[in-house]
Amino acid sequence: MKLAVCVKRVPDMEGRFKIASSGVAIDEAGLKYDMSDFDGYAAEVAIQITEKLGAGEVTIISLGPDVVQETLRKALSMGAHRAVHLKQDTPVSDGLAIATALAAELKDGGYDLVLLGRMAVDTQNRSTGAFVAELLGVPIISAISKLEVENGVVKARRELEGAYELVECPLPAVVTIDEGIARARYPSLKGIMAAKKKPMDIKPAQLGAITYQLEKLELPAERAAGRIIGEGKDAVPELVRLLKEEAKVL
């Protein structure tokens, strides 16, 4: 079975963000970067499938500047087999343009299953997986929390607001990975050494047209600073008074 996983390099969300002087980028100074969380889960799921089968190949694809090769190496050190860097030096805000480049790379790869994150944790678009699937003309099951692949059929569970659904489709297919399936493993030392010798193709990204443009980034208005009103159960009467008189929610 041939699997492909699309991974994005993103800043650590615990960081304190500042907007760069351009107004359309974050200031990268002092931020740590890593694979977007859900993409790590997706890589883990794909690697586990080949481990279980004792066969198959996982290709990791990332679009971005040269630094994304670090992210690709990390996935290789987790156990993926080969990587493709789609080189794109300037940031792109149009998800369809990015998906067009990913789909161009995936199209002739003969992949049975393509995995993406449910969303990139930085831009939070949640669109790339479906874009890629439609561009490839294959079915997609999005935001899944359980996955089984057997006899050419994908069976998955999706969480909805206050409900869930069970979904099936034939291979080849695209899935996007939510919480609940797997957490990304930490690469072992052996894995890190092995990754150095694994193949990485580097090619220019073939973006589609841009019709969705980032205009500015802003920090949201801060909530008023928090206030501690007391300790233990003795603070309850004051809380109830404030909820009634000040917040007017009781």
Add this chain to the structure above:
Amino acid sequence: MANILAFAETRLGELRRAGLETITAARQVADATGGQVHAVLVGAPGIAQFAPRCAAHGADVVLVLEHDAFANYNPEAIVATLAARLGSGYRAAFFAASAQGHDLVARVAAKMKLAYASDVTEFAFAADRVTVKHPGYTNKIVQTFVLKAIPAIISLRAGAVLPVENAKAGTVEPLACAIDPATARVKVTLTENAAGGQIDLGDAPVIVAGGRGLKEKANFKLVEDLAAAFGNAAVGATRAVTDDGWRPHSDQIGQTGRLVSPDLYIACGISGAIQHLAGLRTSKTIVAINKDKEAPIFKVADYGIVGDVMEVLPVLTEAVKQAKAGA
């Protein structure tokens, strides 16, 4: 003027509040630009009973697609139908940024080879563009985008536009399915509601949420009791809790769970991790009960109590019961 389409989301034969939000948003745009609102209502036979509610919230025309195959969600049939309809010329289409909406909207946009604006909290239409705001980076940064694709396809974050009644004719017209739904490759074989009969997190004016500080599953009773004392409250949880199986995944609030904005959010034994806060930042009033006065939740809590949830919650529950009885 070109018309605006709104997808009126349904699940298991019920119209969802998210559907009324998209119709309300479409109405706002149509009122400004002079077009009509066309609501699309899809479901198993019987779903047409919700057409009047769509009309009451501003639909000039309700396009109804009823078919046995829609007892469960059928993404490929709906996508093909919507893409065909939108191809006949609309200014914009609104979807909910819900699990179903996210699944649908990107496929519709991709089928039409159009970029779209995802998870939007604000929008402004001009002749050739729409400017939107979409929070990113665990909602720590507000991104403003310009969308030039027409129709402008937009998914709306829950609560960005609240449902408003604004009755229109709501003429009902049948909508033909663009493909035979039985030929769809993606098949939903089961849809099941989580714990029945409770208020959905998205609709509840009050949410009482519990975290790992409750120590064990059985202690969630304290959270449930407080919610019951309010009467209009839903129970939420952190990922720590849903991971441990104390609560269903559907109760999870945060970046990977529900995004909620109730009038009152009470966080019990919750540290306030950034991914959790991402889901509740827009709540009107936040209360936190945590025994660690350095817990990050206190940075966002309007009212914090430093204390043991086991001790504070029963007393608070009694006080709320009394306040409600006195009201």
